[in-house]
Amino acid sequence: MLSRRRFSLGLTSSAFAGLALSGCTTSGQIGGGRSVAGYGPLQPDPAGLLDLPQGFSYRVISKLGDVMDDGFVVPDRADGMGAIPLDDRRVALVRNHELAVRHMDSGPFRAAAPAGIASFDRAADGRPLPGGTTTIVYDYRAGRVEQQYLSLIGTIRNCAGGTTPWGSWLTCEEDVTRNGTNGLAQDHGWIFEVPAARRGLAAPVPLTAMGRFNHEAAAVDPRTGIVYLTEDRDDSLFYRFLPASRGELARGGRLQALVWRDRALGADSRNWSGTNLALREWRDVEWIDMDGVEAPEDDLRKRGHAKGGVLFARGEGIHFGNGELYFCCTNGGAAKLSQIMRYRPSRFEGQSGERSSLGRLQLFVESTQPDQLNFGDNIIVAPTGHLIVCEDQYVSPVANHLQGITPTGELYKFARLHAQTELAGACFSPDGATMFVNVYDPAKTLAITGPWRSLA
DSSP states (O other), rough: OOOOOOOOOOSSTTTTTTHHTOOOOOSSOOTTTOOTTTOOEEEETOOOOOOOOTTEEEEEEETTTTTTTSSOOSSSSSEEEEEEEOOOEEEEEEEEEEOOOGGGGGSSSSSSSOOOOSSSSSSSSSSSSSSSEEEEEETTTTTTTEEEEEEEEEOOOOEEEEETSSSEEEEEOOOOOOTGGGGGGSSEEEEEEEEOOSSOOOOOOOOOGOSSEEEEEEEEOOOOEEEEEOOOTBBBEEEEEEEEHHHTTTEEEEEEEEEEESSSGGGOOOOOSSSSSOOOOOOEEEEEEEOOOTTTTTOOOOHHHHHHBBBBBBBBEEEETEEEEEEEEETTTTTTEEEEOOOOOOOTTSTTTTGGSOEEEEEEEEEEEEEEESEEEEEOOOTTTTEEEEEEOOOOOOEEEEEEEETTEEEEEEEEEEESSSSEEEOOOOTEEEEEEEEEETTTEEEEOOOOOOOO
């Protein structure tokens, strides 16, 4: 059996509740230090791309250079992605492409872009910037692609994002380039909304009230419509956006940052110098209003920290499920290898009664060795209730995995990528039978099927 390491993790109760109720268990024991089987040992992939457990297989459903239905080609650097149901058998996979100005030749246009195309910004020579999204309409029952097309263009470094309960994808720019730089006409560092059911290009309207910063990912609480946001910086904050009107983000709202209720604890969760936040420790939190959220000087996090905003180590992927959310901090912890935070909202989240029942945050995972979790990035909850985390490590040679984390605090490897790049954008079909995931560069989107509810 493949050797696996164990984390010293706390138990979960909400996101992992389905596992216990279904009777699915692992061989691990709380505090026992035993390895667990997960879905079983990884089997070598004859194609040399992705090793998976017995019974699982993948198909490449889209790749760099494929001609799409609109005549454009699939761009490179496929990153975050969301699966949004269209009906009882089809899903829209809205896929980010983390392309900067220097990647013009890796974008969707083989020749000149059509005149008048709706692009948020353009290079000095008038060409649309290559960042944005593509959408794949996929029949997950039949296992086939029905359509794929360009759905947003003219942005920079669309890294991660998040799906919404009202059927759209929030795509986030991990870039804060100012207008006038290299001939650009727009400031960057925004979130854009891409409706899943729309065929063709979405209107490139920045959601400026959600802040200008080095955005990474977003997650929406379906109960409240509140949007939670991560920031990919060593000194990042964790934000929430209270929309003025649920499901209508373009109408504005309030951006806030997380602070400890007990300010004497020190506004740092990174554990880089001593233990600022202990493993399994729950802390009550409050939220402070941010002003000047369009932040032309890229100082939002600094101003927020000066007011008590808690520092996080490169906030990245975030996922909401079963009443709580998890988000990765890529280089958090004493070893700077990864932390996973867990946030449980107040019963009155974002309402006047919130102070009587505060939200709480816990350090759920802290990796101590590279062969444990190494630079966790995108994160999702599998049908069993296990967390699945995409690694984006920087070892040489690159050896990125999809890591599973059980409710009893065990770690196992679900997949190993042999390409010298990262896995990103993991998400599931509505029936839980197919995981979709991106190979970043050269871009590929995979559909992984197998016995998702049957642990070894």
